[in-house]
Amino acid sequence: MTSLQAIDIALDRRLQPTSIDVPSGQLVALVGPNGGGKTSLLRALARVELASGQVTVDGEDLDLAPEARRRRLLSFLPASREVTWPIAARDVIRLGLDRPDEDRIAELIALFELELLADRPVNHLSTGERARVLTARALASRPRILLLDEPLSNLDPYWVLRFFEIFETVAASGQSFLIALHDLAQLPRFDRALLIADGEVQMDEAPANLVVGECFGEIFRIREGADGDWEIRRPEGRRSSP
Amino acid sequence: MDMHGAFDALRNRAFERQTLRVLLALAMLLCIAAHLLLPIAPLREAHEIDPELANLLLVQLRLPRTLLVIGYGAALGVSGAALQATFANPLASPDISGASSGAALGAVIGGYWLGISQPLALAACGAAGALGTLGLLVGLAGRKADTATLLLAGLAISLAAGAATSLALSLAPSPFAFYDAFDWLMGSFTDRSLSQAAAALVPASFATALLLRRARALDLIGLGEDVAASLGLRPRRLSLEVIALSAVAVGACVSVAGAIGFVGLVAPLFARRISGGHPGKAMIPAAMIGAVLLTLADLAVRAVPLDRPIPVGVITALFGTPLFIWMVVTMRRRLTA
Numbered sequence: 001m002t003s004l005q006a007i008d009i010a011l012d013r014r015l016q017p018t019s020i021d022v023p024s025g026q027l028v029a030l031v032g033p034n035g036g037g038k039t040s041l042l043r044a045l046a047r048v049e050l051a052s053g054q055v056t057v058d059g060e061d062l063d064l065a066p067e068a069r070r071r072r073l074l075s076f077l078p079a080s081r082e083v084t085w086p087i088a089a090r091d092v093i094r095l096g097l098d099r100p101d102e103d104r105i106a107e108l109i110a111l112f113e114l115e116l117l118a119d120r121p122v123n124h125l126s127t128g129e130r131a132r133v134l135t136a137r138a139l140a141s142r143p144r145i146l147l148l149d150e151p152l153s154n155l156d157p158y159w160v161l162r163f164f165e166i167f168e169t170v171a172a173s174g175q176s177f178l179i180a181l182h183d184l185a186q187l188p189r190f191d192r193a194l195l196i197a198d199g200e201v202q203m204d205e206a207p208a209n210l211v212v213g214e215c216f217g218e219i220f221r222i223r224e225g226a227d228g229d230w231e232i233r234r235p236e237g238r239r240s241s242p
Numbered sequence: 243m244d245m246h247g248a249f250d251a252l253r254n255r256a257f258e259r260q261t262l263r264v265l266l267a268l269a270m271l272l273c274i275a276a277h278l279l280l281p282i283a284p285l286r287e288a289h290e291i292d293p294e295l296a297n298l299l300l301v302q303l304r305l306p307r308t309l310l311v312i313g314y315g316a317a318l319g320v321s322g323a324a325l326q327a328t329f330a331n332p333l334a335s336p337d338i339s340g341a342s343s344g345a346a347l348g349a350v351i352g353g354y355w356l357g358i359s360q361p362l363a364l365a366a367c368g369a370a371g372a373l374g375t376l377g378l379l380v381g382l383a384g385r386k387a388d389t390a391t392l393l394l395a396g397l398a399i400s401l402a403a404g405a406a407t408s409l410a411l412s413l414a415p416s417p418f419a420f421y422d423a424f425d426w427l428m429g430s431f432t433d434r435s436l437s438q439a440a441a442a443l444v445p446a447s448f449a450t451a452l453l454l455r456r457a458r459a460l461d462l463i464g465l466g467e468d469v470a471a472s473l474g475l476r477p478r479r480l481s482l483e484v485i486a487l488s489a490v491a492v493g494a495c496v497s498v499a500g501a502i503g504f505v506g507l508v509a510p511l512f513a514r515r516i517s518g519g520h521p522g523k524a525m526i527p528a529a530m531i532g533a534v535l536l537t538l539a540d541l542a543v544r545a546v547p548l549d550r551p552i553p554v555g556v557i558t559a560l561f562g563t564p565l566f567i568w569m570v571v572t573m574r575r576r577l578t579a
Binding site: 043046047048049065066067070071074075076077078080082083084085086087088091092095119121134137147 | 255330331332461462464465466468469471472473474475514518519520521
């Protein structure tokens with residue numbers, strides 16, 4: 001069943017008219033070169049900017065949904081981890097809910113192992129710790145779709161694995177994810193991958209098919225080397241050294 | 243920490259904040275009473291002559307002043323907290339942003355050049371001046387300016403508005419303008435009538451009430467404009483609203499009682515200790531702290547045994563400047579750490 005449906009969303013000069021369907025429970029990766037339009041797509045879907053086109057979640061038009069309803073439909077985690085104010089981590093998570101629910105907050109604190117950090121001001125935590133708090137905030141209202149912009153950067157290896165476990169559990173309950181990331185080694189964990197470049201979705205495949213596509217290497221300017229690692233792809237007939 | 247301990251800590255912290263709130267409310271009541279009754283000697287003398295006279299003194303002379311002081315302090319606290327939330331910067335405030343200087347300029351031009359004497363019309367001039375400087379600040383520094391840009395732009399605007407005010411006074415048709423204006427430009431509550439108090443307080447309460455309604459939205463803006471926008475808020479519209487309402491609140495008060503610095507900067511800082519760091523929820527405690535601070539400053543002014551009045555703004559600056567320097571130093575340390 002389709003959860004997120006976007007029809008012809010576009011941002012002037014950054015995102016060509018794009019249509020996307022994400023079924024419920026799907027983990028979708030969003031990859032692409034720097035400046036290719038990953039963040040623009042997420043911002044357009046989250047209605048952060050007044051993009052043209054229409055975005056619906058479970059058939060409800062996001063632009064028409066009131067605040068309390070909207071946070072049950074969609075959550076957005078921007079790439080920036082900055083918080084200006086000395087709000088306790090616990091209270092940051094609380095801001096993700098439209099009414100106080102101490103049980104839900106305690107559950108998220110346990111899930112993200114924040115017990116010792118819960119009462120510390122969030123602007124004094126390390127960037128990785130703050131990423132856990134802000135992701136917990138995004139999950140708090142159990143939205144149908146989560147748009148996460150590079151949630152895994154700044155995390156240590158344990159937390160990268162732990163985040164995937166959490167994403168998979170949450171997705172199993174029917175919520176879906178659209179996650180922008182750079183580390184191609186993590187692609188096999190996703191159900192589907194979108195490649196976005198020049199403000200346009202160039203490929204929409206299962207992760208295994210994505211990386212073997214010819215156009216994939218061209219866009220990223222890399223290729224799979226003999227030992228299975230990625231290496232830089234240089235224009236033919238030019239043996240340049242750095 | 244086990245679950246039980248966590249809940250205990252939570253309860254303790256909530257209790258601590260509740261205690262602070264109650265103490266603050268008590269301090270405010272105490273300040274109001276003290277401001278109405280002190281100095282008590284004239285009241286007692288009047289009472290001995292005729293109880294009705296004491297009553298008259300209290301209602302006609304003391305009450306407008308007390309109301310004005312409380313209202314102005316509260317307006318500074320609320321608009322300071324709202325501006326800080328909007329600019330995502332703990333140094334944004336009516337004085338640092340140049341809004342107070344702009345309001346003074348507006349009131350001076352209205353009063354000495356356009357010949358306006360009706361208090362409410364003067365309040366509108368003050369609000370227009372504050373709006374002008376805040377608009378200029380957004381134009382110069384942008385809404386998401388870093389601290390240095392915000393401070394420099396605010397400083398430049400304040401200096402320009404100050405100079406323009408002096409110029410407007412020097413060239414004013416009335417030769418007494420300069421002397422006359424000195425009385426209120428730096429903040430004065432002496433001999434304000436009930437209608438003057440109303441001209442400041444009616445627009446200010448209206449604007450403040452509208453600002454308080456946006457507390458939740460301002461808390462969410464604290465998570466970043468993108469998150470707020472994804473929740474259906476319109477950050478741009480919200481910040482224009484906050485700027486316009488703060489300009490009305492501060493402008494109206496400045497036109498009656500002069501530009502008073504530092505209260506709008508400092509009150510939100512303390513208020514966020516009560517609101518658990520939330521910038522929007524800090525508005526109500528900021529109103530109370532602002533009212534307390536300004537009442538204390540005015541009490542200090544009245545307690546000085548001089549026949550010439552000391553401007554209230556001098557007192558707030560005397561105590562506010564060291565605090566401001568401390569804030570700048572701790573911010574710099576955090577930035578370089």
